[in-house]
Every structure is written in structure tokens, then in C-alpha cells.
Amino acid sequence: MELKRNAGFFTALKYKGQGPMLTFILHRIGGLGMGIFVTTHILASFLSGDVGNFINGIYEHWLFQIFIFFCALFHGINGLRITLLDLFPSLIPHQREAIWVEWAVFIPVFSFAAFTILTTALGS
Amino acid sequence: MEVTLKVFRFNPDVDKKWRYETYKLEADPTDRVLDLLERVKGYTDGSLAFRRSCAHGVCGSDALRINGKNSLACKALVRDYGEKITVEPIMGLKVIKDLIVDMKPFFDNYKKILPFFINDSPLPADGKERRQSIEQRERFDDTTKCILCACCTTSCPSFWASDDYLGPAAMVTAHRFIFDSRDESASERLHILSETSGIARCHTVFNCTMACPREIQITKAIGELKLAMVTGNLE
Amino acid sequence: MKRTLPISKRGLNFETIMWFFTRLSALAMYGFIIIGMIGALVMGARMNMNFADVMRWAFMSNSTHVQSTNIPDIAPWANAFWRLVASGFLLVASAHGVHGLVVIADDYLVKPLQRNVVRLLSIVMLVSIGLIGLYVIWTA
Amino acid sequence: MTQNHQFEVVVVGAGGAGLMAGLYASKTAKTAVISKLYPTRSHTGAAQGGISAALGNLEEDRVEWHTYDSVKGSDYLGDQDSIEFMCQEAPQAILELEHMGLPFDRTPEGKISQRPFGGHTNNVTGKPVRRAAHAADRTGHMILQTLYQQCLKNNVNFYDEFQVLDLLTKDGKACGVVAVELATGELHVFHAKAVIFATGGHGRMWEITSNAYAYTGDGAAITFRRGIPLEDMEFFQFHPTGIYKLGILITEGVRGEGGILINGKGERFMPKYAPTVKDLASRDVISRAIYMEIREGRGVNGSNYIYLDVRPEVVNKFAALDGRTNPDGSPIKVTAEELLHKLPDIVDFNRVYLGIDPMTQPMPIQPTAHYTMGGIPTNRYGQVVVDDQGTIYPGLYAAGEVACVSIHGANRLGTNSLLDLVVFGKYSGLKAAEYAKSADFTPLPNDPTAFASQQFDALRNGDGKENAFDIGRELKKVMFDDVGVFRIEEGMKNALTKLAELRERFKHVRVNDSGKTFNTELLNAWELGNLLELAEVVATCALNRKESRGGHAREDYSKRDDANWLKHTLITRKNGKLEISYKPVVITKYQPKERVY
Structure with missing residues (x-):
């Protein structure tokens, strides 16, 4: 009998897809992360009271804030790259450069924000 | 130089589970990975199974995953991969034996897209060729290069998730016909592409473009198809 | 001869329209965020709020997001315009996000029944997020 | 377990000729196309120029x-x-x-x-x-893809990855083939009214070759074992420009676009050998010229290769010297960009395999085994003709490189191969379907798979003293050295001795893989058997023809000899011995004269 298939979830992650595949995975993580955040946030605001405060306590933790800022910023910048390439396919041959630009924008902005969040959280 | 070749092995007649086998052999930097496999098969273990035919990158038989990335074994030179080379079958298709996978889902997807020229209008009155300008011919030149090796489709996360997905190769073929000024079935093909297992499953991961041994700008072709579906512009 | 297909022949179905919507809504959200940031600065955020608060406001222009800051008068931040902006952002973002989840699910689920269940759930989800969100925005 | 199928027409091979035949036959007859590769892997796809x-x-x-x-x-x-x-x-x-x-x-x-x-x-x-x-x-690639696509459109029945092993005949008529399904190792019997062989050539018997691994002459060997003669087997084309050592083809289109051949001294040498058309002379002429240059020590760095130069400045310089012009009469001026556009794959091959850019460096090339002119004798409708009287073998057809119509004679003109397979593929398909409509099924012989199984058993039961891979390498070497571009009696006799030895050693080969699924070891060994069979035929015919003509260049008989040798060779095996006979050449308008370019 033939082997069923050899592309389970973790095998798939091992494929050497380089830059764009990484951004794809991070884009999904970012989107899912924001989805979880927004849902819990709305629930918290809606419920308020003890339950609401408990949930608030989770996402106001600095670790969660860094995570959610990562999600939003990366998803946003990467999404803009995808949108531009999709609407102007003639730019697609320059996709490698597009990814460099993306990281060049993302890394400083995120570092700065993460630094601010950390100093605020650990300083107080 | 001495090369350590690690090869995915699975023989359905004997094995229950797949394994890797390691071979050490002398190789020139300009040797193809295919040459190494041939030598292993010739001298060490004749039961090693893989497909190959033209051996210079135009027939598309020997699509394999080499050091983690899809490529044709006959276009992969030892000097580009170094002393440790891992060869595995392409992902997302059933492994029949060693490096040979079941290509049926791949070709089934290809056939779904009406992969043939359709023009039922009468021929030109003189019986000669249908005229086409140099620019019109150039429009779909890139996607005529496809050799159906499956490097692209089997590097696509959407295809790994489910082999119902048409896959990049089928879309490259769709592009080749949709943007051919002589073809008349663009609309039918766009409708096939618009199905849920169609072009919506492309998430611009670019694995296909980077795996393509013919250097087709696959993601660009797919992008043009997506835009054509919205704007209707086939120029 | 120009080759352009009429609308009915382009394969414009739910998938295609949502693909396009996802791109447009991404751009729209950038628009909302920029409007939110400029608005906040016009209303005096430069002196009374830190950057994180501005961002929080820009991502959702709900007055509860500025309550804890030094803004002296919260009224301009809670007028109908900003509530409309917030509502717009909410609807666009939730449609964008919920469809994103559907896209991920569609990658893995291929049976029509599975897909229909996911679509049904997504509509329930979208409606409930919308209703709850609108309730919070307009009552806060 | 053997499976049985019945079709009116069975096409063996799915390259250009096979697909064309399948396409036309399927319009009126129930047709199957059997191929050992997926059709799009066929070697037609490697044809480049036009x-x-x-x-x-x-x-x-x-x-x-x-x-x-x-x-x-x-x-x-x-x-x-x-x-x-x-x-x-x-x-x-x-x-x-x-x-x-x-x-x-x-x-x-x-x-x-x-x-x-x-x-x-x-x-x-x-x-x-x-x-x-x-x-x-990539003209061949386009032809192959287009024909395959049209076959899909017409719902032709494909049997992909089925290796045909034997031709079935009864009462002097073809009645089917036996094939093994690679994926399962099972034998299939295809009962048919008409069988079309379109299996390609046997270029894999030479060391430096532009041909695919699949080019092992299966069709010719199968029919030859069944007593069908082979025609003009001594004629094999060596393409002048293959990538050094690898043999990968550099299309003649490069010279069509103005590329120039340069020897180790940096001189253009073709005007010496072909004063009028120079670098665009026939392939055999150029291959020999390259060999002469190398032999006289003018190879690059004293080695056995020369340069093909298509750098734009070189192209323009020599175009001006030769007075070549564009169709409108303006002088030719090419740019790297235009050449890149016209020859993308050539640029790609050079970059991948040699690491050089043909737009800035010349390409190292040497002649490479390329095309089988001889093959199964047919008439212009693809019907197999078994003797010099034009006697047709009922139900048996051949087209493409495996067939010898004979269009290519002693040397094929570039681009005529693609034309050959399109034209004769079509007519063999039409004729086979027509025949199938008028004929009944000939009953299958008793135990149809016996001969095929026997061949496989022999490979499985050898004593394992010899290694098939080594035999293959030695075969290629001796053929390239002694039955290559230039041939001499002594060399060919040596080759025949060596081939006899190799055939003997081949009997000791044992296939170690005993599995059924994709037993490629068994199939490769069987293909090697075909090459050994045909190599002996080629060498025997070459030794027999005592003249130089086209692709058959002898040092001991360096002139063409129309008085004695203006005739086709036919070869068969009778009682284990190879027997040669002859067939006249059809001459209509053009009387033989000296061939100068």
C-alpha cells in the first residue's frame, strides 16, 4: 500500500519556503491573534463586572500587549504588501524587495513599541 | 568531494514505515543530484525508485524535495547544495515507492481547468493561421513554459492542506489560455477558477514561484487571473 | 479589439467578491486609522495622551478608550461622528476578520457540508459581534 | 494476474508522433495510447529550434x-x-x-x-x-503540450506509465501488445486490430548524448525480436553542438540567429568546410568539421571541445562580414536582449550547468548523439514494410523517430524531425483507424504473455556476477569511441567483439529488487537489453556499409559511393544470425550529385 501522505502540519512547516512563507504563517498567526483579542475584548466590555475585569486583566498584561501589538502591526504591514501586489500584479516580480521593505518598516516600529510597553510595564 | 546523500525510502512491498537511508559517495561539484541517485541505484541499491527522463530540466519527471525545497533533480547541482544533501519526495501526494509519488490528483486538477485551446469560430477564409500580434503572443509567453513537473503545486501550503485545491500548475495553464487572444473560453475557465477550491485558496505564499524550475512568475500569473475576474480585462 | 468580459462572464461569485473586499477593507481600515489619529491630534491628544492611547483610539474610536487619559472634556470624543466611524470600523474589520477565518477553514475542510456549517457559524459570529459591538459603541 | 483490454487501435508511445496518431485515430476508432512516461515527459518536448x-x-x-x-x-x-x-x-x-x-x-x-x-x-x-x-x-515543448491537450479534449484513452514489452502477432498479422503497469508490476494484454509504434530512437547507447534516459529503442527492439526488419540502422545523427561533457543540446537556432563556431585558436573555421552557408551547413558536415579541428589540435586548450559564440558583438561582426541582412534589406544588428528573448532556454542551460552567460562568454560544445535516422521500415502512410518489394505487414504501423520512411536518409535536416512526426504521425493514425474499420480482430495467440514473462524471468534469475550499470557504461563508451562520428573498420570490429562480450555478460545480470511496485531496476535492465540488441545491429550495419554518406563517415572509405551503395540496408535476425539485405532508393527528380554547402 502507498503511504498516505507526508505533509502533516509540522512536516509542512519544515518546507524551506524562505521569506514569503514565513510572512504567510505570521500573517495567519497575527490574524488569529487579533481575532481572539477582539472577541475577548468585546466580551469583556459587554460583560463588565468581575468576569470582565478578569478578562481585562489578561489582555492588559504587558506580555499579551506585546503579542497583540505584534499581531496588529505585522498583519497590517504584511496585508498592505499583499494588497498592493494583488492590485498591481506587475509589481510581483519585485516581491523579494517588497519583503525586505516590509521588515525594514516592521522591525524598527515594533522594537520601539515593544520597548515603550516594556519600560512602562516594568517601570511602574 | 565526498557527499553524504540522505534519501527518503519506502518500499510498499516490504516496509510498513518510511525511513531515511544515507549513502556516501564521491562527486564533482558539477554533478547533478540525479547523477548521484543514478549511481546509488547502479552500484548500491537497485531497488531505489525515482522517475527521470530527459535529465536536463525540460521533461519534468524528477521533481523532488532537495534539502527541504522543491527542485528538479537534474537541475540541482551538487555545488549549490553542499556536502549534505537530503532528497525526499514532493509533499502532499501519496508516496508509492521511495521518491515516486502518485501524480493522479495533480493531473486531475490540471484536467479540471479545460487545459486545451478552444475556438469554435470559423477559421480565417484563406485557411491560414489566426493572426496574433507580437504583443498578444508575448502576453502569455511566461505561462507556456510550464512542464507540469508539480514542483509548484506540491510546494503550496493550500495544496498540502487539501489536494482538492486546483493548485498553481492548473492556474498557470488557465493563464496560458485565458490570456491567449485566440482562445474563446476565458469565461468558462474563470468560472472554474472562482469555485471555492479554486483561486481563492491562493494566499500568495510565493513558494510556487520560488520552486519553479522554469522560472515562471506563477504568483504573478495567478494575480493577473484574480484581477481579471474582478475587472474582466483580458489584455 | 479590446478583450473585456461582461460582468456575468467574469466568475464574480462570493469567493471572488470577498477576495476583492478583503483587499479593499484592508485599505479602508488604514483610512479609518489615519482619520482616527488625525482626529485625535486635532482634538488635542498631543498634550493629553500618550502614544499607546492614541493608537488604541485610532483602532477603535470609542470614548471608553480615552476615559483613563488626561482629556479634560470627553464630549467631543463621544459625538455621533466618532460613533459612526467606530461602527464603520467595527463592521468592516469584523467582516474582514470573520472572512479570514472562513478562508482558513476552507483550506482544510473540503466537503460541502463542512463548508456550509462553517459559513453558517461565521454568519452567526459576524452578527453577534456586530450587535454586541454596536451596543457597546452606542451606549458607552 | 493478467488484465485484458480491447481497442481497435493501440498506439505505443506518447511523444509527438504517438499523440498525433492517437489524436487522429481516436476520431473514428476506439484508441488507446500506451506510454512508459506521462505523455508530457516525452522527448519531443526537448526539441528546441523549430x-x-x-x-x-x-x-x-x-x-x-x-x-x-x-x-x-x-x-x-x-x-x-x-x-x-x-x-x-x-x-x-x-x-x-x-x-x-x-x-x-x-x-x-x-x-x-x-x-x-x-x-x-x-x-x-x-x-x-x-x-x-x-x-x-522550445518548439518541441509547445508541440508536445498542444497535442497532449488536444488528446485530452478528444478524450483519448491514456495508459500512462505502462511499459510495452512485446508485440503480439498471429498468422502474419499484428494483433496487440503486452505491457507491464509500472505502478503494480502487473501484465496487461492489449488486444488490437492495429498497433502503431511511436517509441522514439535509441540515442542512449552513446556516451555523450542529447537524448533522454527513456531513449532506449524499445519499439525497434520489440519488433526486431518479432522478426520485423530494421532499415538504415548505421545512420545516426550526431548534433554538432551539445554542451561539453553533458551532451545537452544547444539548438541550431543559435546559429540560425547568427552564432559562430570558433576553434581553440580563436578562428572561425566553418568557411573552410562549407564556403557558402558556413555555420549553417548540415549537421553531419559540421560535426565532422568540429572533429577535424579537434583532431588537428585546434580544440580549445588542446582539449576535445570548441566554442559556439553567440555574443551580440560577434554575431553582428560576422553578419556584416557575410553580408547577411534582415528581410527588409537592413543590416543585421542584434542586442543581447533580443537574443535572450529568442533563446531563453539555451541561456538557462548554460547558466545552470556551466555557470556561464552566453551573452558575455562563448559556450564550450562538442558533437552529441542526437537522432536515429534508421528504424522500422514504413511507407509514407506509416504502414510497416517488411521487404524490398513493399510488402505491408497487416495491422502494424510506425511513426516518428522509430520509423524509417525514409525521409532523413543518411542525415536528417534540422527541423525535419518535428515535421516528420506531425505528418507521419497523422497519416499512420488515419490509416490505422481506416484499417481497423475494415478488419476484424485477429484472435490472440495462446499464452500471449509468455515471451514477455520469459524476458523478465531471465533478468530475475541471473547469477548476479555482473552489474548492469557497468555494462551500460561500457556499452556507451565503446559505441561513442568506435561507432561514433568517425568510423573505421578496425574500430567497428573491436566494437562488435566488445558488444558480444557485453551481451554475454548481460546474461549474468540479476535484478535484486523482487518487488512489483515500480520495479525500475527490472525495467532499466530490460531497456539495457534493448540497447545491447540494437547496438549490435547498428555496428553490424555500419561495418557493412563501405562508404561515407551523411551521418555515416568512414575514414577508410571517405567518399560517397553511389555505384555500390545508393541503397537502403535492411537487417533481420534469422536463426540467431544477423542477415543484411538491401532495398532501392526511390529517386524522382533529383539525381545524386556532390553535396557541398
Whole structure:
């Protein structure tokens, strides 16, 4: 009998897809992360009271804030790259450069924000 | 130089589970990975199974995953991969034996897209060729290069998730016909592409473009198809 | 001869329209965020709020997001315009996000029944997020 | 377990000829196409330069000129009635391909573009003429894809990855084939009224070759074992420009676009050998010229290769020197960008395999085994003809490289191979279907799989003293050294001795893989058996022909000898011995004369 298939979830992650595949995975993580955040946030605001405060306590933790800022910023910048390439396919041959630009924008902005969040959280 | 070749092995007649086998052999930097496999098969273990035919990158038989990335074994030179080379079958298709996978889902997807020229209008009155300008011919030149090796489709996360997905190769073929000024079935093909297992499953991961041994700008072709579906512009 | 297909022949179905919507809504959200940031600065955020608060406001222009800051008068931040902006952002973002989840699910689920269940759930989800969100925005 | 199938027409091989035959046969008859590869892997896809026809899209051209060029190219050994037929059919065949959607390159008016090619001339001026219709440098790829697509459109039954092992005959009629399904190892019997062989050539028996691994002469060997003769097997084309050591083809289109051959001293040498058309002479002429240069010590760095130079400045310089012009009369001025556009794959091969850019460096090349001129004798309708009387073997057809019509005679003209498979693929398909409509099924012989199983058993039961891979390497080496571009009696006798030894050693080969699923070891060994069989045939025919003609160049008989040798060779095996007989060449309009370019 033939082997069923050899592309389970973790095998798939091992494929050497380089830059764009990484951004794809991070884009999904970012989107899912924001989805979880927004849902819990709305629930918290809606419920308020003890339950609401408990949930608030989770996402106001600095670790969660860094995570959610990562999600939003990366998803946003990467999404803009995808949108531009999709609407102007003639730019697609320059996709490698597009990814460099993306990281060049993302890394400083995120570092700065993460630094601010950390100093605020650990300083107080 | 001495090369350590690690090869995915699975023989359905004997094995229950797949394994890797390691071979050490002398190789020139300009040797193809295919040459190494041939030598292993010739001298060490004749039961090693893989497909190959033209051996210079135009027939598309020997699509394999080499050091983690899809490529044709006959276009992969030892000097580009170094002393440790891992060869595995392409992902997302059933492994029949060693490096040979079941290509049926791949070709089934290809056939779904009406992969043939359709023009039922009468021929030109003189019986000669249908005229086409140099620019019109150039429009779909890139996607005529496809050799159906499956490097692209089997590097696509959407295809790994489910082999119902048409896959990049089928879309490259769709592009080749949709943007051919002589073809008349663009609309039918766009409708096939618009199905849920169609072009919506492309998430611009670019694995296909980077795996393509013919250097087709696959993601660009797919992008043009997506835009054509919205704007209707086939120029 | 120009080759352009009429609308009915382009394969414009739910998938295609949502693909396009996802791109447009991404751009729209950038628009909302920029409007939110400029608005906040016009209303005096430069002196009374830190950057994180501005961002929080820009991502959702709900007055509860500025309550804890030094803004002296919260009224301009809670007028109908900003509530409309917030509502717009909410609807666009939730449609964008919920469809994103559907896209991920569609990658893995291929049976029509599975897909229909996911679509049904997504509509329930979208409606409930919308209703709850609108309730919070307009009552806060 | 053996499975049985019944079809009116069975096509063996799915390259250009097989697909064309399958496409046309399937229009009226129930047809199956059996192929050991997926059809799109066939070697037609490797053809680069173009397909010729006197369309005259860019300048004046005539069917008669094409005919004459082909006759002259064949060194007068081609059958002229068949050549006339093919050249007559050519323009229609190409238009038909265009109507099937083949994306030819275009002229500014939107017509099919054409380029010059070796041996194609204007018969009045003697200058090269633009006759090769092309799609960049991947014309064969486009033909293969287009035909496969059209077959899908017409719902042709494909049996992909089925290796045909044996031809079934009864009462002097073909009645089917036996094939093994690679994926399961099971034997299948295909019962048919008509069988078309379109399995390609046997170029894998030479060390340096442009041919695919699959090119092991299966069809010719199968029919030969069943007593069908082979024609003109001594004639094999060595293409002058293969990538050094690898043999990968550099299309003649490179020289069509103005590329120049340069020896180790940096000189252009072709004017010495072909004063008129120079670098666009026929393939055999150029291959020999390269060998002469190398032999006289003018190879690059004293080694056995020379340069093909297509750098734009070189192309422009020599175009001006030769006085070649564009169709409108303006001087030729090419840029790297234009060349890149016209020869993308060549640039790619050089980059991948040699790490050089042909736009800035010359390419190291050497002659490479390329095309089988001989094969299963047929008439112009693809019907197999078993003797010099034109006796047809009922139900058996052949087309493409495996067939010998004979169009190519002693040397094939560049681009005529693609034309051959399109034209004769089509007619064999039509004729086979027509025959199938008029004939009944011949009953299958008793135990149809016996001979095939016996061949496999022999490979499984050897004592394992010998290694098949080594035998294959030695075969290729001896064939390239002794039955290659230049041949001499002593060498060929040596080759025959060596081949006998190899055949003996082959009996000791044992296939270790005992599995059924994709037992490629078994199949490779079986293919090697075919090559050994045919190598002996080639060497025997070559030793027998005591003259030099086209692709068959002998040092001990360096002149063409029309008095004694203007005839086709037929070879069969009777009681284990090879027997040679002859068949006259059909000459209509063009009397043999000296061949100069």
C-alpha cells in the first residue's frame, strides 16, 4: 500500500519556503491573534463586572500587549504588501524587495513599541 | 568531494514505515543530484525508485524535495547544495515507492481547468493561421513554459492542506489560455477558477514561484487571473 | 479589439467578491486609522495622551478608550461622528476578520457540508459581534 | 494476474508522433495510447529550434526548395517520393498545429514567424532561407503540450506509465501488445486490430548524448525480436553542438540567429568546410568539421571541445562580414536582449550547468548523439514494410523517430524531425483507424504473455556476477569511441567483439529488487537489453556499409559511393544470425550529385 501522505502540519512547516512563507504563517498567526483579542475584548466590555475585569486583566498584561501589538502591526504591514501586489500584479516580480521593505518598516516600529510597553510595564 | 546523500525510502512491498537511508559517495561539484541517485541505484541499491527522463530540466519527471525545497533533480547541482544533501519526495501526494509519488490528483486538477485551446469560430477564409500580434503572443509567453513537473503545486501550503485545491500548475495553464487572444473560453475557465477550491485558496505564499524550475512568475500569473475576474480585462 | 468580459462572464461569485473586499477593507481600515489619529491630534491628544492611547483610539474610536487619559472634556470624543466611524470600523474589520477565518477553514475542510456549517457559524459570529459591538459603541 | 483490454487501435508511445496518431485515430476508432512516461515527459518536448515548412511568411520560399534541401541533406539516400509528400504536407500541418492553439512566435503582421536553420536554402541564390517556424527555443515543448491537450479534449484513452514489452502477432498479422503497469508490476494484454509504434530512437547507447534516459529503442527492439526488419540502422545523427561533457543540446537556432563556431585558436573555421552557408551547413558536415579541428589540435586548450559564440558583438561582426541582412534589406544588428528573448532556454542551460552567460562568454560544445535516422521500415502512410518489394505487414504501423520512411536518409535536416512526426504521425493514425474499420480482430495467440514473462524471468534469475550499470557504461563508451562520428573498420570490429562480450555478460545480470511496485531496476535492465540488441545491429550495419554518406563517415572509405551503395540496408535476425539485405532508393527528380554547402 502507498503511504498516505507526508505533509502533516509540522512536516509542512519544515518546507524551506524562505521569506514569503514565513510572512504567510505570521500573517495567519497575527490574524488569529487579533481575532481572539477582539472577541475577548468585546466580551469583556459587554460583560463588565468581575468576569470582565478578569478578562481585562489578561489582555492588559504587558506580555499579551506585546503579542497583540505584534499581531496588529505585522498583519497590517504584511496585508498592505499583499494588497498592493494583488492590485498591481506587475509589481510581483519585485516581491523579494517588497519583503525586505516590509521588515525594514516592521522591525524598527515594533522594537520601539515593544520597548515603550516594556519600560512602562516594568517601570511602574 | 565526498557527499553524504540522505534519501527518503519506502518500499510498499516490504516496509510498513518510511525511513531515511544515507549513502556516501564521491562527486564533482558539477554533478547533478540525479547523477548521484543514478549511481546509488547502479552500484548500491537497485531497488531505489525515482522517475527521470530527459535529465536536463525540460521533461519534468524528477521533481523532488532537495534539502527541504522543491527542485528538479537534474537541475540541482551538487555545488549549490553542499556536502549534505537530503532528497525526499514532493509533499502532499501519496508516496508509492521511495521518491515516486502518485501524480493522479495533480493531473486531475490540471484536467479540471479545460487545459486545451478552444475556438469554435470559423477559421480565417484563406485557411491560414489566426493572426496574433507580437504583443498578444508575448502576453502569455511566461505561462507556456510550464512542464507540469508539480514542483509548484506540491510546494503550496493550500495544496498540502487539501489536494482538492486546483493548485498553481492548473492556474498557470488557465493563464496560458485565458490570456491567449485566440482562445474563446476565458469565461468558462474563470468560472472554474472562482469555485471555492479554486483561486481563492491562493494566499500568495510565493513558494510556487520560488520552486519553479522554469522560472515562471506563477504568483504573478495567478494575480493577473484574480484581477481579471474582478475587472474582466483580458489584455 | 479590446478583450473585456461582461460582468456575468467574469466568475464574480462570493469567493471572488470577498477576495476583492478583503483587499479593499484592508485599505479602508488604514483610512479609518489615519482619520482616527488625525482626529485625535486635532482634538488635542498631543498634550493629553500618550502614544499607546492614541493608537488604541485610532483602532477603535470609542470614548471608553480615552476615559483613563488626561482629556479634560470627553464630549467631543463621544459625538455621533466618532460613533459612526467606530461602527464603520467595527463592521468592516469584523467582516474582514470573520472572512479570514472562513478562508482558513476552507483550506482544510473540503466537503460541502463542512463548508456550509462553517459559513453558517461565521454568519452567526459576524452578527453577534456586530450587535454586541454596536451596543457597546452606542451606549458607552 | 493478467488484465485484458480491447481497442481497435493501440498506439505505443506518447511523444509527438504517438499523440498525433492517437489524436487522429481516436476520431473514428476506439484508441488507446500506451506510454512508459506521462505523455508530457516525452522527448519531443526537448526539441528546441523549430519545425520547417515552406510557408514563406518572411521571404520567398517554395515546397520544391524544401524538398531539394531535404534530399540533399539526406545525402540522396532519402526516398524522394516520401520527401515530396512530406514537404507538400508541411504548410498545412503547421497551420493545423496553429489551429490547435500552438503558440508560435509571430511576425509583425501577426503571421507565424520563421528563422533560418542549417541546410535550409534559397535554391536560386544558395543563401539561407527562413523556413523554421518556432516558438522561442522550445518548439518541441509547445508541440508536445498542444497535442497532449488536444488528446485530452478528444478524450483519448491514456495508459500512462505502462511499459510495452512485446508485440503480439498471429498468422502474419499484428494483433496487440503486452505491457507491464509500472505502478503494480502487473501484465496487461492489449488486444488490437492495429498497433502503431511511436517509441522514439535509441540515442542512449552513446556516451555523450542529447537524448533522454527513456531513449532506449524499445519499439525497434520489440519488433526486431518479432522478426520485423530494421532499415538504415548505421545512420545516426550526431548534433554538432551539445554542451561539453553533458551532451545537452544547444539548438541550431543559435546559429540560425547568427552564432559562430570558433576553434581553440580563436578562428572561425566553418568557411573552410562549407564556403557558402558556413555555420549553417548540415549537421553531419559540421560535426565532422568540429572533429577535424579537434583532431588537428585546434580544440580549445588542446582539449576535445570548441566554442559556439553567440555574443551580440560577434554575431553582428560576422553578419556584416557575410553580408547577411534582415528581410527588409537592413543590416543585421542584434542586442543581447533580443537574443535572450529568442533563446531563453539555451541561456538557462548554460547558466545552470556551466555557470556561464552566453551573452558575455562563448559556450564550450562538442558533437552529441542526437537522432536515429534508421528504424522500422514504413511507407509514407506509416504502414510497416517488411521487404524490398513493399510488402505491408497487416495491422502494424510506425511513426516518428522509430520509423524509417525514409525521409532523413543518411542525415536528417534540422527541423525535419518535428515535421516528420506531425505528418507521419497523422497519416499512420488515419490509416490505422481506416484499417481497423475494415478488419476484424485477429484472435490472440495462446499464452500471449509468455515471451514477455520469459524476458523478465531471465533478468530475475541471473547469477548476479555482473552489474548492469557497468555494462551500460561500457556499452556507451565503446559505441561513442568506435561507432561514433568517425568510423573505421578496425574500430567497428573491436566494437562488435566488445558488444558480444557485453551481451554475454548481460546474461549474468540479476535484478535484486523482487518487488512489483515500480520495479525500475527490472525495467532499466530490460531497456539495457534493448540497447545491447540494437547496438549490435547498428555496428553490424555500419561495418557493412563501405562508404561515407551523411551521418555515416568512414575514414577508410571517405567518399560517397553511389555505384555500390545508393541503397537502403535492411537487417533481420534469422536463426540467431544477423542477415543484411538491401532495398532501392526511390529517386524522382533529383539525381545524386556532390553535396557541398
